[in-house]
Amino acid sequence: MEFKLTEEQELIRKNMREFADKYVEPIAAEIDENSRHPAEVFKLLAEGDWMGIPIPGEYGGAGADYLTHILAVEELSRSCASTGFTVSIHVGIACMLVLLNGTEEQKKKYLTPMAKGEKLGAFVLTEPGAGTDVMAATTTAVLDGDAYVLNGTKTFTSNGPTGDFYMVFAWTDKAAGRKGMSCFIIPRGTPGMTPGEHFRKMGLRSSQTSEMVFKDCRVPKENLLGKEGAGLVMAMAGFDHGRVGIAAQSVGIIQAALDESIRYSKERVQFGNPISRNQAISWMIANMATELQAARFLTYHAAWLKDQKQGFSKEAAMAKLFASEAAMRHTIKAVQIHGGYGYCKGAKVERLFRDAKITEIYEGTSEAQRMVISGNVLR
Numbered sequence: 001m002e003f004k005l006t007e008e009q010e011l012i013r014k015n016m017r018e019f020a021d022k023y024v025e026p027i028a029a030e031i032d033e034n035s036r037h038p039a040e041v042f043k044l045l046a047e048g049d050w051m052g053i054p055i056p057g058e059y060g061g062a063g064a065d066y067l068t069h070i071l072a073v074e075e076l077s078r079s080c081a082s083t084g085f086t087v088s089i090h091v092g093i094a095c096m097l098v099l100l101n102g103t104e105e106q107k108k109k110y111l112t113p114m115a116k117g118e119k120l121g122a123f124v125l126t127e128p129g130a131g132t133d134v135m136a137a138t139t140t141a142v143l144d145g146d147a148y149v150l151n152g153t154k155t156f157t158s159n160g161p162t163g164d165f166y167m168v169f170a171w172t173d174k175a176a177g178r179k180g181m182s183c184f185i186i187p188r189g190t191p192g193m194t195p196g197e198h199f200r201k202m203g204l205r206s207s208q209t210s211e212m213v214f215k216d217c218r219v220p221k222e223n224l225l226g227k228e229g230a231g232l233v234m235a236m237a238g239f240d241h242g243r244v245g246i247a248a249q250s251v252g253i254i255q256a257a258l259d260e261s262i263r264y265s266k267e268r269v270q271f272g273n274p275i276s277r278n279q280a281i282s283w284m285i286a287n288m289a290t291e292l293q294a295a296r297f298l299t300y301h302a303a304w305l306k307d308q309k310q311g312f313s314k315e316a317a318m319a320k321l322f323a324s325e326a327a328m329r330h331t332i333k334a335v336q337i338h339g340g341y342g343y344c345k346g347a348k349v350e351r352l353f354r355d356a357k358i359t360e361i362y363e364g365t366s367e368a369q370r371m372v373i374s375g376n377v378l379r
């Protein structure tokens, strides 16, 4: 058993750290404040081959392993959780869905520009009445000649207002239950598909989230991704990949909370001494560092299993559950260590605290992760 990254993985982590320090950290507070998608950063990420790290070179990616992509998401999220998440859902779900299920033609037409970062992907599953209960979805896709016609309303689509290629899930045969949902690749601008306005959110504010309305939206048959009826299985496999990304996002957030807490507690003097000298403060930092390590190992292990072509569904859920809840626990503590200053705009820990909350909710809530884990261990 080896507890170390390869030289290449270390190098990519270092390069991403430098990239994030130079281009992301300086604007992170501003894009949060203005809920702004930093298109200029995504242009640079594309130029640096960061938008398709685990995608084979023949489809425009960097041809590295999944763990390397996870390291990049972690480092980006350490500076800005929104930017890290946008890369995570684009690569981990949208690109992976096409890589694993697409035809050769679909991979050339859709995956290649996504992996090169020329186009941004989105995952369109959740509906107003169907969150955790995916089976309650009502969006339909009816075959009409050479096209499927989609009708329905999706919500909480990340990259909704900014995306180019949307992976949309709809019932082709509701009566077939779990074998009745299908997935379609729908390019932006397709008549009948309308992204809504960006939602105003507590955190993750520069990641763009919206409704997606489908009204008699005609999608050519060749845009069906995978087999008809295989959509739900594909969505669940997509979640497995995406959840490791959310775990990495959480690890990046905890690392940033720890960095800020160490720095501030050594600088802030009360009663004549740095507050870090108080056991109450230093133990908070000890707990933070310990759970950071545990979260990081769970996350890397899940990614490593994926790279070994082993099952990683349970491990992805465990990593996401633990890392996201740890992110919430420790960003609360990081604010506490900063006292009143941590409660004010301008303190990085204030943003980390708001950003951490979403990691317990999307790509399956903590309760949903416990369902996945218990379903596996009680089998």
Ligand SMILES: Cc1cc2nc3c(=O)[nH]c(=O)nc-3n(C[C@H](O)[C@H](O)[C@H](O)COP(=O)(O)OP(=O)(O)OC[C@H]3O[C@@H](n4cnc5c(N)ncnc54)[C@H](O)[C@@H]3O)c2cc1C
Pocket: 089, 122, 123, 124, 125, 126, 130, 131, 132, 133, 155, 156, 157, 158, 159, 201, 204, 209, 358, 361, 362, 363, 364, 365, 366, 367, 368
């Ligand atoms: C910022 C943001 C970005 C998102 N991005 C995307 C995206 O790109 N694509 C996409 O498709 N979706 C996306 N989502 C949707 C997200 O995945 C859902 O919000 C999430 O799955 C929960 O669904 P819900 O909000 O409808 O909550 P609900 O399912 O209504 O759950 C409410 C509460 O009840 C609990 N609960 C529900 N059922 C059970 C049960 N059986 N047992 C115990 N507890 C239960 C939940 O855990 C939760 O605590 C995003 C959401 C947000 C907020």
